[in-house]
Amino acid sequence: MPVEVKICGIRDAEGFDAAIGAGADLIGFVFFPPSPRAVTPGQARALSARHAGGPIRTGLFVDPTDDQIAAVLAELPLGLIQLHGTETPERAAAIRARFATPVMKALGVGTAADLDVVPAYADVVDRFLFDAHPPPGGPLPGGNAQPFEWRLMAGRTIPKPWLLAGGLTPGNVAEAIRTAQAPGVDVSSGVERARGVKDAALIRAFITAAKG
Numbered sequence: 001m002p003v004e005v006k007i008c009g010i011r012d013a014e015g016f017d018a019a020i021g022a023g024a025d026l027i028g029f030v031f032f033p034p035s036p037r038a039v040t041p042g043q044a045r046a047l048s049a050r051h052a053g054g055p056i057r058t059g060l061f062v063d064p065t066d067d068q069i070a071a072v073l074a075e076l077p078l079g080l081i082q083l084h085g086t087e088t089p090e091r092a093a094a095i096r097a098r099f100a101t102p103v104m105k106a107l108g109v110g111t112a113a114d115l116d117v118v119p120a121y122a123d124v125v126d127r128f129l130f131d132a133h134p135p136p137g138g139p140l141p142g143g144n145a146q147p148f149e150w151r152l153m154a155g156r157t158i159p160k161p162w163l164l165a166g167g168l169t170p171g172n173v174a175e176a177i178r179t180a181q182a183p184g185v186d187v188s189s190g191v192e193r194a195r196g197v198k199d200a201a202l203i204r205a206f207i208t209a210a211k212g
């Protein structure tokens with residue numbers, strides 16, 4: 001199976017077109033206003049409309065209310081809702097049922113014990129994303145360019161498709177995939193030339209390295 005690649009935090013045409021052109025499988029729009037990568041639903045709709053079909057449009061939320069999700073879905077259909085906060089399995093299940101949209105739960109990994117919660121989500125989400133824990137007191141729960149120990153994932157049976165995230169770059173992604181035995185990867189900071197500004201050449205290099 002080819003490795004799946006998600007390019008997260010797309011907020012301009014350069015990033016969107018580069019991700020599409022290079023064969024991204026998923027594209028992430030951040031609906032978390034404190035993030036430098038945040039977009040409005042209208043901006044995401046306009047970007048998404050640049051290309052019909054293609055990558056799964058993923059909406060990233062952090063402990064969202066139903067109203068926040070509904071406001072986004074009123075503007076553009078999402079193929080996947082990414083929950084990157086402290087959402088419980090019950091909350092993830094409720095969101096999935098109410099919006100009839102697949103859900104990906106992001107989980108922070110620092111030690112093997114952090115993976116103990118996976119079974120609790122297994123029946124109520126469609127995918128997992130494993131990311132580093134955010135720095136204590138930091139403003140963002142993700143998108144921090146922080147890697148975690150990739151070997152913690154090796155040999156694990158994860159009951160749903162999953163993405164490895166955290167501090168990935170064009171230079172380390174191939175090794176990360178091998179070490180973690182990851183079926184997919186997600187990147188934000190590693191394909192930016194400045195915080196929140198995607199770089200087309202880095203996106204192309206990342207996808208080539210991941211899929212190569």
Ligand SMILES: O=C(O)c1ccccc1NCC(=O)[C@H](O)[C@H](O)COP(=O)(O)O
Pocket residue numbers: 008009028030032035036037060062084131140141142143144145146165166167168186187188189190
């Ligand atoms: O990217 C953000 O700004 C962000 C904000 C709030 C919650 C999650 C966020 N990003 C989540 C992602 O899916 C990132 O791609 C993932 O954390 C990896 O980020 P990076 O280490 O910067 O590649």
